Amino acid sequence: GAVVSQHPSRVICKSGTSVKIECRSLDFQATTMFWYRQFPKQSLMLMATSNEGSKATYEQGVEKDKFLINHASLTLSTLTVTSAHPEDSSFYICSARLPSDEQFFGPGTRLTVL
Amino acid sequence: DAKTTQPPSMDCAEGRAANLPCNHSTISGNEYVYWYRQIHSQGPQYIIHGLKNNETNEMASLIITEDRKSSTLILPHATLRDTAVYYCIVLSNTGKLIFGQGTTLQVKP
Numbered sequence: 001g002a003v004v005s006q007h008p009s010r011v012i013c014k015s016g017t018s019v020k021i022e023c024r025s026l027d028f029q030a031t032t033m034f035w036y037r038q039f040p041k042q043s044l045m046l047m048a049t050s051n052e053g054s055k056a057t058y059e060q061g062v063e064k065d066k067f068l069i070n071h072a073s074l075t076l077s078t079l080t081v082t083s084a085h086p087e088d089s090s091f092y093i094c095s096a097r098l099p100s101d102e103q104f105f106g107p108g109t110r111l112t113v114l
Numbered sequence: 115d116a117k118t119t120q121p122p123s124m125d126c127a128e129g130r131a132a133n134l135p136c137n138h139s140t141i142s143g144n145e146y147v148y149w150y151r152q153i154h155s156q157g158p159q160y161i162i163h164g165l166k167n168n169e170t171n172e173m174a175s176l177i178i179t180e181d182r183k184s185s186t187l188i189l190p191h192a193t194l195r196d197t198a199v200y201y202c203i204v205l206s207n208t209g210k211l212i213f214g215q216g217t218t219l220q221v222k223p
Contacts, residue, residue, distance in 0.1 A: 043201075044152075
């Protein structure tokens with residue numbers, strides 16, 4: 001299947017700092033990518049839809065000013081967690097959608113905010 | 115978005131077939147059923163998807179009932195590495211995959 005990468009795989013930051021997570025589709029172009037968050041022992045929760053060349057659309061309850069999404073090219077979407085706090089510690093996962101509607105997921109980024 | 119219902123957990127003996135059921139009684143005629151699995155601390159892995167015909171690939175088979183209200187994912191010869199959480203998802207017309215709680219499959223030696 002198609003390959004999606006995320007960087008970094010793991011990040012630890014201090015409270016109040018911002019963290020950027022990259023999501024790349026390595027062997028295909030994706031006009032649409034998705035960002036999810038997963039807390040321990042819970043399922044994935046969709047945060048937002050990232051559309052190339054336009055603003056992201058956020059799910060209800062997700063703060064767009066806190067979770068900044070930029071989809072500047074057909075192979076790259078970034079999620080920036082601004083002014084991170086310990087409650088933002090989570091596993092962040094992106095997915096990229098093929099024209100056939102299949103979605104492939106990245107390996108995830110473990111964020112720990114101290 | 116059509117909801118899905120899956121048993122929270124299942125056990126399967128290594129080498130035997132694992133049959134994972136999923137109910138999606140409110141599915142619409144043009145909505146696909148997708149299956150993903152997630153091994154601990156990794157991103158979900160695509161397994162298979164279908165609309166109304168049964169599907170098979172190198173990983174699994176997907177059996178969809180004629181009324182499309184339920185489906186079964188079949189892993190023909192489960193191995194210990196198939197231990198994971200399996201998610202059955204109906205792809206909405208917005209293209210979003212909304213994850214439920216899934217089925218935790220434990221393959222035992």
